[in-house]
Amino acid sequence: xxxxxxxxxxxxxxxxxxxxxxxxxxxxxxxxxxxxxxxxxxxxxxxxxxxxxxxxxxxxxxxxxxxxxxxxxxxxxxxxxxxxxxxxxxxxxxxxxxxxxxxxxxxxxxxxxxxxxxxxxxxxxxxxxxxxxxxxxxxxxxxxxxxxxxxxxxxxxxxxxxxxxxxxxxxxxxxxxxxxxxxxxxxxxxxxxxxxxxxxxxxxxxxxxxxxxxxxxxxxxxxxxxxxxxxxxxxxxxxxxxxxxxx
Amino acid sequence: xxxxxxxxxxxxxxxxxxxxxxxxxxxxxxxxxxxxxxxxxxxxxxxxxxxxxxxxxxxxxxxxxxxxxxxxxxxxxxxxxxxxxxxxxxxxxxxxxxxxxxxxxxxxxxxxxxxxxxxxxxxxxxxxxxxxxxxxxxxxxxxxxxxxxxxxxxxxxxxxxxxxxxxxxxxxxxxxxxxxxxxxxxxxxxxxxxxxxxxxxxxxxxxxxxxxxxxxxxxxxxxxxxxxxxxxxxxxxxxxxxxxxxxxxxxxxxxxxxxxxxxxxxxxxxxxxxxxxxxxxxxxxxxxxxxxxxxxxxxxxxxxxxxxxxxxxxxxxxxxxxxxxxxxxxxxxxxxxxxxxxxxxxxxxxxxxxxxxxxxxxxxxxxxxxxx
Numbered sequence: 001x002x003x004x005x006x007x008x009x010x011x012x013x014x015x016x017x018x019x020x021x022x023x024x025x026x027x028x029x030x031x032x033x034x035x036x037x038x039x040x041x042x043x044x045x046x047x048x049x050x051x052x053x054x055x056x057x058x059x060x061x062x063x064x065x066x067x068x069x070x071x072x073x074x075x076x077x078x079x080x081x082x083x084x085x086x087x088x089x090x091x092x093x094x095x096x097x098x099x100x101x102x103x104x105x106x107x108x109x110x111x112x113x114x115x116x117x118x119x120x121x122x123x124x125x126x127x128x129x130x131x132x133x134x135x136x137x138x139x140x141x142x143x144x145x146x147x148x149x150x151x152x153x154x155x156x157x158x159x160x161x162x163x164x165x166x167x168x169x170x171x172x173x174x175x176x177x178x179x180x181x182x183x184x185x186x187x188x189x190x191x192x193x194x195x196x197x198x199x200x201x202x203x204x205x206x207x208x209x210x211x212x213x214x215x216x217x218x219x220x221x222x223x224x225x226x227x228x229x230x231x232x233x234x235x236x237x238x239x240x241x242x243x244x245x246x247x
Numbered sequence: 248x249x250x251x252x253x254x255x256x257x258x259x260x261x262x263x264x265x266x267x268x269x270x271x272x273x274x275x276x277x278x279x280x281x282x283x284x285x286x287x288x289x290x291x292x293x294x295x296x297x298x299x300x301x302x303x304x305x306x307x308x309x310x311x312x313x314x315x316x317x318x319x320x321x322x323x324x325x326x327x328x329x330x331x332x333x334x335x336x337x338x339x340x341x342x343x344x345x346x347x348x349x350x351x352x353x354x355x356x357x358x359x360x361x362x363x364x365x366x367x368x369x370x371x372x373x374x375x376x377x378x379x380x381x382x383x384x385x386x387x388x389x390x391x392x393x394x395x396x397x398x399x400x401x402x403x404x405x406x407x408x409x410x411x412x413x414x415x416x417x418x419x420x421x422x423x424x425x426x427x428x429x430x431x432x433x434x435x436x437x438x439x440x441x442x443x444x445x446x447x448x449x450x451x452x453x454x455x456x457x458x459x460x461x462x463x464x465x466x467x468x469x470x471x472x473x474x475x476x477x478x479x480x481x482x483x484x485x486x487x488x489x490x491x492x493x494x495x496x497x498x499x500x501x502x503x504x505x506x507x508x509x510x511x512x513x514x515x516x517x518x519x520x521x522x523x524x525x526x527x528x529x530x531x532x533x534x535x536x537x538x539x540x541x542x543x544x545x546x547x548x549x550x551x552x553x554x555x556x557x558x559x560x561x562x563x564x565x566x567x568x569x570x571x572x573x574x575x576x577x578x579x580x581x582x583x584x585x586x587x588x589x590x591x592x593x594x595x596x597x598x599x600x601x602x603x604x605x606x607x608x609x610x611x612x613x614x615x616x617x618x619x
Contacts, residue, residue, distance in 0.1 A: 060457040088457045094450035098262045110254040111458035139265075155454075 001074065003163045003194035004036040004059070009068035011058060028054040029066070029218040036196055036211075038073075038162075041189050043209035043226070044198040047240050051218045052198045053091060056167050060088045072163060084112060087161030091168045091198075093148040094155075097141040101132050101151050104140060105158055112159035119158075126154040129184050146177030153181060157188065164188065164195045170204060182208065202233040216240050251460055255468025256475075262442060263472060269438055273480060277431030278487050281423045285496050288419040288557075300328035301380050302347040311358040317391045318353060326383055342369035349380050364388055420500040424488030425581035426554040429574050431484065432477045432520040433545045439473045439524035440537035448533070470521050477517035485509075504588040511591075511598060512584065516577045519601045522608030523573075529612035548572040553579075573604045 009032045029051045036042045046052050057063045059070055061083055075082035095104045102123060109119040127133040130150035135143065140151060153169055166185075170178045185208060189195055199205050205212065206226060214222040214236065221239050222229075229235040263269050307318045322329045330347050341347050350367040357364065366384060368377050390398050446452040455465055488500050502509075527544065531537035549555050551565075552572030558579070561569065569575040580597040583589035 057453070062453050062456050083457060083459055086457070088454070090450050090454060092450040094454040096258065096262060096446075096451055097449075098265045099258065103258070103261065107254055107258045108454075108458070110251055111455060111460055113251075113459070 001038050002035050002071070003038040003040075003073060004034075004196065005069075005071040006032065006034050006055075006059070007069045007071075008033055009055070009058065009066055009070065011054060011063065011066035013054075027218050029058070032068070032215065032218060032220060034213045034220060034223060036163075036194060038194050039189070039192055040211055041185070041195040041197060041209045043205035043212040044196055044215070045200075045202075045205060045212060045232075045236060046215040049217075050215050050240075052215065053167055055215075056088070056090070056165055056198060059165060060086065084159065085162045087156035087159065087164045089152050089156040089164075089166045089169050091171065093152045095140050095148065095151050097148075098139060100137050100139050101127060101143075101154070102136045104151065104155060108155045109158050114159055122158050122160065126157045129157065129187070130154045131180050146173040149173045149177060150180060153184065157184075162193060164193055165198075166195065167198045168200065169197070170199070170201065178204075202236060206232040214239055248464065252464055252468055252471075255465065256472050259442070259469060259472040263438055263476070266438055266442075272434055272437065273431060273476065274483060276434070277427045277480070277484055280427040280430070281420075281484060281487055281492065282495070284427070285419045285423045285492055288423065289496055289498065301326060301349055301376060302330050302345075303327045303349045303351060303380070304330055304332045304341070304347045305351045305353070306332065307353045309353050309355050309357045313358045313391050314353045317357075317364070317387060320387045320391065321351065321384070324383065324387070326379070338367055342371070348372045348376070351384060360392075418498040418501070419496060420488050420492050420498055421582065421585040422557055424484055424492070424500065425585070426549075426578055428481045428484035429516060429520075429577045429581075430545070430549050430554050431480050432516060433523060433548065433574065434541075435473050435477055435480075435520050436524035436527045436541040436545065437538050439469075439521065440528035440531060440541055441534040443469060443525075443528035444531060444534045444537055470525065473521045473524060474517050477520055478513060481513045481517070501585060503584045503586065505584060505590065508584045508589070508591060508594055509581070512577070512580045512594065515598045515601045515605070516580075518605040519573050519577065519608075522605035522612075525612040526608040529615040548574045551575070552577075573601055576600045576604075 009029050010027060011029045012027045014026050032051070032055065034044075044052055044055070054063065058066055059072070059077060061077055064078075070077040072082045073085045075085075077083065096107065099107070105123040105126065106119065109123065114122060123136075124133070127136050130153055132147060132150055132154060135147065140148060143151065149169065149172070153166070156164060156166070164185075169185075170181050173181070182204075185195060185197075195208075197205060197209060209226055212222070212224065212226050212229065212232070213220060216239070222235075226232070303321065305318050305321055307314050321327055332350075333341065333344075333346055336344070336346065338350055341350070348369045349372070352365040352367075354362040354365065356362040364384065366381065368380070386398050389395070395401060443452075452465070456462070489502075493499060523544070524541070527537050527541045531540050549572075551569055552558075552574035553561065553569050554574050558566060558569055558575065576597045580594050580601075583594050583597070587593070
């Protein structure tokens, strides 16, 4: 069964009522399709501005007003309960820094509808998994960059999702924290969790992922098995070009 | 759903109370303002409400029957507080040091009508008081010279005062307690908008929407904590006004005939201030911008709305201009209760205006904010 299926998504931030973009080539995503099989780690790659984060936000229901269909475990994503199969770690560290790790987990756990006992048990488990258990009662504002990234991931893992969406989960962290995150992801995947990994670190994608979808300027430019591409970085540059993407 | 709402409120409260600026800005600042401004305004209100005794030096050089009678009539008058001339002080120094505001000299030859009573006023004396004291001394001199026992009795058939009891001018506490409670309640806009924008910019607000919760629940979870804090603020200011300030200030804090009207007023004022906070959050892009925007808005509303400068002493044009400030309507509603013993129908239009203000703020914020 497909853990995630995206069919012909078109989206613009300047959407008009008639569903057309307001002018020019301003589509963030255009006729974008991809599918992710259950149990795989799938890399989502693309240069800056390719539409990766927009796609993540569409899948997680943060953005609406798109054309096309998104299914999570066979359920349409506008059914908000379908979102419960999904764990999302956004690219900015999105935790409440005035709260402790435990308090953060409590907020997001209650939002996910976890019972009191389950929340307690899962909080302990994810904090242990991410190496934050000794710091559980310290405020996130006192955490290092790596610890905040791990807390960001812990929140995504809390409600035991079957599909994990990770938007650049290792950006700005030291090798130790990165290693911890990789190990956690491998462990989750071994337990049957499907992972969509959005990253700019080609080595990371090649090491962890079995399949890859590349997108550029809102459209798919490649989709296939990781072993088809050879050197991923070289392949990526060949497909997307070597020019800077500052526009 | 209820559990989620409670958790959102709990989260917001924790974040708010852990901010360093929250307690000073929302609680300590308004209590300090009430304390110092009530004391500072005490004199001004005393002049308006009860009148003040004028410090007066009488020098009787004649010591004749009429001169002595005038001296005694002046000395016992309620408007006068007789003081002695300090040693080695000339008139200018006496006035400069505030030892007296008026000096009356009854010269030799007064009884015979050869020399008039001499009056010296402090040149900086309030003009109204000067007229009143001069008029008093004139009346008493006429009584003495004409041999009339009490001039007021003589004119009683011609002049009668029918002034109604004061229902316009509040006492210093009646002004400052609601004024700075309102001021503090609107200051909630600063932490509220900062917190909102911080969550929007760091993505935590968007992250909440990746869970099965509606935007209304998230908005309620943001508004309710600040609304509750507003109510706590008012209760605190009220307690300070009733129980603590009378220890330092002579005026009692009268609550009026219908103190329970304070409940609907406070509920509506809290809605207006939280609505304003949400509006600021919607208009600003960064937390720094929101605090500048909120502080400027609050101070302008306070200055124009009769919070910092009492509405009763404003000139006519300013009194009209004050009506654009929601703080004016809030303050007047409280004064309706404290000073005017107003019934609810008199307060209702003010509450309606504040409710409309609140709804407009919420509407604009709702249109402007991209919640997700």
